[in-house]
Amino acid sequence: MFTWANFFSQVFNGLALGALLALISSGLTIIYGTLGVLNLAHGAMFMMGGYAGYVVYDATGSFTLAVAGGALFMLVVGVVMERLIIRHFYHRPHEDQLLVTFGISIVMVEVVRLIFTSLSKTVPPPPLLAGITSLGVTFYPTYRIAVVGIVAVALLVLYFILYRTKLGMIVRAGIEDSEMVDSLGIDVYRVFMIVFGIGAMAAGFSGIVNAPVVSLTPDVGEAILVQTFVVVVIGGVGSFPGAVLGGLIAGEIISITSMINPAYAYIMLFAAMTLVLVLRPYGLLGVRGRE
Amino acid sequence: MSRRYLAELLTALGLLAAPLLLPHLGLAPNTVNRILVWGLFGIGFDILFGYTGLLSFGQAAFYGTGGMVAAYLLTKAGFPSVWGALAIGMVSSAVVGWLVGLIALRRTGIYFAMITVAIGEVFYFVEFNPLSDWTGGENGLPGVPTPSLYLGFTTLHFTTGWALYPFLAACYFVGIVIALRIVRSPVGAVLSAIRDNPLRAEAVGHNIHSYKLTAFVIAAAYAGLAGGLLGILQAFMPPEAFIFDTSGQLVMQTAIGGPGTLFGPLLGAAVWLSLQDFLQEFLQRALGLGSAWKLVLGLVFVLLVCFLRHGLVGGIKDLYRLATHRRQAEAEAPEEATPIRAASDSMPARAREGDLAAGTILEAKGLTKRYGGLVANSDIDFTVKVGELRGIIGPNGAGKSTFFKMLTCEVPPSGGTIVFEGQDITGKGVTEVCQLGLTKSYQVNQLFTRLTVRQNLTIAALADLRGRFRLDLFRSLEKIPGLQDRVQHTLGLIGLTARADTPVSALAYGEKRRLEIGLALATSPSLLLLDEPLAGMSPRERVETVQLLKSIARGRTMIVIDHDMDSLFELVEWITVLQEGRVLTEGTPDQIKSDPAVREAYLGGVHA
Numbered sequence: 001m002f003t004w005a006n007f008f009s010q011v012f013n014g015l016a017l018g019a020l021l022a023l024i025s026s027g028l029t030i031i032y033g034t035l036g037v038l039n040l041a042h043g044a045m046f047m048m049g050g051y052a053g054y055v056v057y058d059a060t061g062s063f064t065l066a067v068a069g070g071a072l073f074m075l076v077v078g079v080v081m082e083r084l085i086i087r088h089f090y091h092r093p094h095e096d097q098l099l100v101t102f103g104i105s106i107v108m109v110e111v112v113r114l115i116f117t118s119l120s121k122t123v124p125p126p127p128l129l130a131g132i133t134s135l136g137v138t139f140y141p142t143y144r145i146a147v148v149g150i151v152a153v154a155l156l157v158l159y160f161i162l163y164r165t166k167l168g169m170i171v172r173a174g175i176e177d178s179e180m181v182d183s184l185g186i187d188v189y190r191v192f193m194i195v196f197g198i199g200a201m202a203a204g205f206s207g208i209v210n211a212p213v214v215s216l217t218p219d220v221g222e223a224i225l226v227q228t229f230v231v232v233v234i235g236g237v238g239s240f241p242g243a244v245l246g247g248l249i250a251g252e253i254i255s256i257t258s259m260i261n262p263a264y265a266y267i268m269l270f271a272a273m274t275l276v277l278v279l280r281p282y283g284l285l286g287v288r289g290r291e
Numbered sequence: 292m293s294r295r296y297l298a299e300l301l302t303a304l305g306l307l308a309a310p311l312l313l314p315h316l317g318l319a320p321n322t323v324n325r326i327l328v329w330g331l332f333g334i335g336f337d338i339l340f341g342y343t344g345l346l347s348f349g350q351a352a353f354y355g356t357g358g359m360v361a362a363y364l365l366t367k368a369g370f371p372s373v374w375g376a377l378a379i380g381m382v383s384s385a386v387v388g389w390l391v392g393l394i395a396l397r398r399t400g401i402y403f404a405m406i407t408v409a410i411g412e413v414f415y416f417v418e419f420n421p422l423s424d425w426t427g428g429e430n431g432l433p434g435v436p437t438p439s440l441y442l443g444f445t446t447l448h449f450t451t452g453w454a455l456y457p458f459l460a461a462c463y464f465v466g467i468v469i470a471l472r473i474v475r476s477p478v479g480a481v482l483s484a485i486r487d488n489p490l491r492a493e494a495v496g497h498n499i500h501s502y503k504l505t506a507f508v509i510a511a512a513y514a515g516l517a518g519g520l521l522g523i524l525q526a527f528m529p530p531e532a533f534i535f536d537t538s539g540q541l542v543m544q545t546a547i548g549g550p551g552t553l554f555g556p557l558l559g560a561a562v563w564l565s566l567q568d569f570l571q572e573f574l575q576r577a578l579g580l581g582s583a584w585k586l587v588l589g590l591v592f593v594l595l596v597c598f599l600r601h602g603l604v605g606g607i608k609d610l611y612r613l614a615t616h617r618r619q620a621e622a623e624a625p626e627e628a629t630p631i632r633a634a635s636d637s638m639p640a641r642a643r644e645g646d647l648a649a650g651t652i653l654e655a656k657g658l659t660k661r662y663g664g665l666v667a668n669s670d671i672d673f674t675v676k677v678g679e680l681r682g683i684i685g686p687n688g689a690g691k692s693t694f695f696k697m698l699t700c701e702v703p704p705s706g707g708t709i710v711f712e713g714q715d716i717t718g719k720g721v722t723e724v725c726q727l728g729l730t731k732s733y734q735v736n737q738l739f740t741r742l743t744v745r746q747n748l749t750i751a752a753l754a755d756l757r758g759r760f761r762l763d764l765f766r767s768l769e770k771i772p773g774l775q776d777r778v779q780h781t782l783g784l785i786g787l788t789a790r791a792d793t794p795v796s797a798l799a800y801g802e803k804r805r806l807e808i809g810l811a812l813a814t815s816p817s818l819l820l821l822d823e824p825l826a827g828m829s830p831r832e833r834v835e836t837v838q839l840l841k842s843i844a845r846g847r848t849m850i851v852i853d854h855d856m857d858s859l860f861e862l863v864e865w866i867t868v869l870q871e872g873r874v875l876t877e878g879t880p881d882q883i884k885s886d887p888a889v890r891e892a893y894l895g896g897v898h899a
Contacts, residue, residue, distance in 0.1 A: 038401040085597065094400050095346045096596060099546050102348075102539065103593035110586035222535060226412045229405035237402065263420030270413040273406070277397050 005138035010259040011252065012135070016144045016213070018251020019151035020206050024224060025231040025243035026158055027202030033175035033238030034195045037086060037097045041105035042203050043225025047218060049074045049204020050211045051112050054121050063126035067208050074204025075197045082196040087189065105221070113218040123211040143212055150209055155244060158202065162240055171195055175238045227254070230269055234276045236286020245284060302467050302554075306460040310453055318565060320452040326560045327459040328520045333545050333556020334470045335513025340542075341550030342474055343506040344486030346404050348538050349411030350514050352391065355418060355533035357384035357515020362432040362528035363425055373438035373523065380519040381512050388511020392504045399489065408535070415533040431529045435522040451526075459520060463557075466513065470553050472765045473509065477753050480768060482506055484750040487739040494701070494737070495814050496725035496754030505762065543592050549602025558603055563588065652677045652818050652848050653698070653729075658707035660693050667693040669872045671707070675818070681850045682859045684883075685869035686893055691852045692734060694869065695820050699731045700724045711818065726759055728817040732808045732824060738795045744806055745778060745791040751813035752777040777813060784843060785809040786835070801832040805839065812843060819843070821851045825858055837862055860884065868892065
């Protein structure tokens with residue numbers, strides 16, 4: 001049954017989901033662009049960030065602290081993971097990098113399952129953002145509107161880091177040619193560690209921000225990982241603007257198709273990916289050679 | 292000859308002995324049967340991943356498709372024959388694999404991995420929703436019958452447990468025999484070339500996209516058959532066959548067992564499934580945490596990827612090599628460099644039609660290449676006659692390599708035309724141009740590093756002898772007419788006969804350089820381009836290589852770029868000088884030596 005109210009709330013859902021996908025995908029895409037490693041554990045990091053936030057929320061009752069805790073915890077996890085394992089895979093084939101990050105994702109999921117069981121956990125939105133807001137044509141959960149704002153701020157921060165700081169300049173140069181950056185006397189390994197940490201933090205932050213929207217289970221990262229891949233293929237690997245654009249497109253496709261028939265959401269998403277692959281094989285904003 | 296069917300023989304013996312031995316190890320018949328199904332599933336995946344280097348995380352799609360088609364035919368459509376249903380399931384899966392491959396193989400590397408993940412997920416959703424009337428949705432399809440075989444005097448019923456084992460073992464055996472044929476065929480050789488160096492596989496004249504698609508379809512067919520067997524094994528086709536975990540488990544089992552071995556997936560499945568049973572029981576009893584088995588296996592997997600790069604089979608091979616290393620080292624006498632064979636029997640270039648023999652072999656007109664604002668080549672006119680030995684020199688950055696890349700159609704020119712043997716090749720691909728008889732040896736070695744010298748040359752020769760693409764999946768390499776001679780001859784020419792069975796990674800630099808030339812030579816080109824063949828060589832190696840180049844130049848047209856003026860002046864008859872992307876001048880070595888403009892180009896404006 002089509003109503004405009006319904007349509008608008010779906011468009012808004014798409015915007016919220018899309019913003020979230022944009023943020024997670026930017027993490028994935030800058031890690032890949034800089035380090036040359038496709039992180040298959042990115043979905044698991046999203047999930048783990050959510051649980052870390054849940055623990056903080058459980059202890060303090062503060063949503064703000066939960067978000068900060070989830071993000072910082074994943075920053076630490078990312079840095080440790082890079083130091084212990086990822087670092088040793090920079091000079092190994094792509095396949096090995098995929099295998100090891102895939103293995104890590106399983107370990108993460110199973111550790112969380114062991115501690116928290118498979119039953120779902122919920123984190124309520126902060127009281128200030130609870131309830132519903134009128135959008136004129138329809139009423140809409142306040143927190144989801146806030147998600148768009150929160151994620152937009154996070155994306156702006158990421159944009160600022162990437163385009164307005166020295167670190168960001170090095171990262172962007174590294175995406176184009178990391179060997180050159182290395183030979184300029186910059187310690188790329190330190191940069192790699194920081195980038196991996198930031199990417200993990202982006203995933204963890206998204207995980208806890210999303211927790212009040214979709215309840216937490218150990219498997220919540222898997223679906224997100226698949227959607228993130230589609231976003232990156234659509235937007236173009238290594239492109240921050242591509243991740244944002246791809247995220248918004250994917251979010252809207254999923255939401256609007258769901259309004260008509262939820263079963264076809266993935267099929268439409270996949271069809272869009274195929275279309276992009278046929279028409280622009282390197283993604284909407286991708287550049288040939290970044291792979 | 293005696294070792295030729297060793298793998299097949301050992302597999303048969305192993306499969307026959309399994310029901311006698313494995314029960315003593317505490318393996319339940321059902322576990323053994325599951326291992327066989329996963330092992331069969333893995334054979335196809337290993338051809339895709341281990342042999343071709345394409346890591347797919349979406350194989351569950353084909354496993355599920357084959358299984359669902361077979362199960363649907365048997366449970367809902369009233370199809371009478373289990374064997375027929377399995378075959379139809381396998382074929383459907385292969386067809387679906389072909390369609391999916393057309394999309395997924397548009398990209399390689401991590402893109403391919405991401406796309407296969409997405410495709411796998413789509414199949415899962417399609418099975419659960421739009422097609423749930425056929426597939427039973429989340430309930431799957433129960434009541435899949437088991438096969439039987441009428442022998443004339445009696446009927447064999449393969450029901451469950453050890454009674455089903457002979458049927459699954461026979462399927463596995465046929466599967467492995469076919470796979471062994473495939474990896475030993477010319478197609479198998481090309482697949483491993485694609486894994487090692489897709490760029491060069493393409494450049495020596497193989498249509499790598501079609502070969503990758505072939506590997507993808509083979510993997511889908513094996514997956515489809517295994518899926519059908521899963522339904523029979525469980526008397527129920529589970530929808531879980533489609534989930535991402537299925538693809539993931541296949542990848543992990545293959546990596547644990549050892550990719551590129553065909554038997555790795557079976558070993559990996561045996562380790563995975565028996566450890567799963569053991570851990571579940573052990574952890575439950577010891578800690579009350581039976582569900583932690585997957586965490587332990589995940590940790591084992593991560594450690595294995597970190598420390599044992601080629602899986603268990605690879606580890607066993609390495610141990611064996613370590614144990615036999617000393618004996619081998621003694622057996623191998625310290626080798627003198629093989630003298631390069633005298634030029635008396637240079638390999639003939641491919642026969643040309645008509646009487647082009649006297650005319651022009653290559654003509655480039657107005658060739659221009661711009662990269663954004665940078666002009667690498669500008670308006671180059673360049674003509675080479677048949678049989679000529681041409682040199683190209685120019686200071687660094689003069690655009691020599693770009694010029695070569697345009698001639699071999701690795702990069703499209705921004706303007707101008709290239710005519711080779713009377714045919715306009717502008718805008719054609721590097722593969723097609725190589726098939727026409729124009730190829731290049733690279734400035735930086737582009738070899739198939741995990742293969743031996745002989746295998747390297749075989750791959751190059753195959754492109755010429757078999758064309759861009761041929762599906763001779765079951766043909767033995769030995770049965771290709773002219774192949775052995777061609778490889779042997781090239782080995783002799785480049786002086787690597789004694790090193791024929793050495794892996795490329797163990798060659799000295801100078802030997803690798805010669806093999807680089809050999810790869811181009813084995814495609815039997817009528818026009819051979821050599822991009823700095825002498826780069827990085829010692830003075831002695833240079834002298835040898837110049838001899839080699841002289842000998843291969845007979846009956847062939849060659850263009851050589853090099854910075855070693857003395858060697859080049861000795862080698863070639865006519866020289867083109869490039870500077871800043873343009874032709875500065877042309878002439879004989881003597882003319883070039885005394886040309887003040889050339890001197891100035893190199894010394895860089897001493898008068899300015």
